[in-house]
Amino acid sequence: MKNNVFVAIRASIVFIVLCGILYPLACTGLAQLFMPSQANGSLVHNAEGEVIGSALIGQQYDNPAYFQGRVSSIDYNGAGSGSNNYGPSNPELLQRTKDSIEAWKTANPDVPVSELPIALVTNSGSGLDPHITPASAEVQIPRISKLTGLSQQQLHELVEEQTEGRDLGLFGEPRVNVLELNLKLQAMMTQ
Known part of the structure; x- marks a missing residue:
């Protein structure tokens, strides 16, 4: 049971970093690179x-x-x-x-x-x-x-x-x- 809690916490941290930080930064960077006017409004x-x-x-x-x-x-x-x-x-x-x-x-x-x-x-x-x-x-x-x-x-x-x-x-x-x-x-x- 304890092992499952630590696996869930590690998976949550990984997905928070991937989906909450790295993916938005990558999308923002690509938008600024390929279509800066649209990305800036x-x-x-x-x-x-x-x-x-x-x-x-x-x-x-x-x-x-x-x-x-x-x-x-x-x-x-x-x-x-x-x-x-x-x-x-x-x-x-x-x-x-x-x-x-x-x-x-x-x-x-x-x-x-x-x-x-x-x-x-x-x-x-x-x-x-x-x-x-x-x-x-x-x-x-x-x-x-x-x-x-x-x-x-x-x-x-x-x-x-x-x-x-x-x-x-x-x-x-x-x-x-x-x-x-x-x-x-x-x-x-x-x-």
């Missing part, structure tokens, strides 16, 4: 080298001269993700969507509501999605052109340049990372 830096966000977490843009991302029910708080699990007939969801549509009409009077992609007035499942569809970016071009003085053609080319294709050519949908798009837009405005 896919951080995005501005021209001065300051961290301004992550390519994996959406942000709110208060300046209407920039592209806007999806609505977030958690205010883009990266500490947690998720959204209210409202059904399509929930009054709070309906009111939030109506409010988003009204805000859209006010900010984009030149674009009919019928052209508004639903993704711009609803949030993703995580509430942190950093991407919008190319159509969601394109529909914002008239407002941004007016506010920045850049031509609509320049903005169309920018959106096309920043559009990411399907993963491996098969999975997902084409998308635009709003933070990276706005960084390029900011660079164009300062030229």
Whole structure:
């Protein structure tokens, strides 16, 4: 009986060292070696080298001269993700969507509501999605052109340049990372 206790204690110590220390260190080391940007949070830096966000977490843009991302029910708080699990007939969801549509009409009077992609007035499942569809970016071009003085053609080319294709050519949908798009837009405005 005593022998079994010592075997169990030794086995526990071995597995604690292997699984609790060596394996995590090996995984961290390999991640830092082969994909350091992803291992460090896919951080995005501005021209001065300051961290301004992550390519994996959406942000709110208060300046209407920039592209806007999806609505977030958690205010883009990266500490947690998720959204209210409202059904399509929930009054709070309906009111939030109506409010988003009204805000859209006010900010984009030149674009009919019928052209508004639903993704711009609803949030993703995580509430942190950093991407919008190319159509969601394109529909914002008239407002941004007016506010920045850049031509609509320049903005169309920018959106096309920043559009990411399907993963491996098969999975997902084409998308635009709003933070990276706005960084390029900011660079164009300062030229």
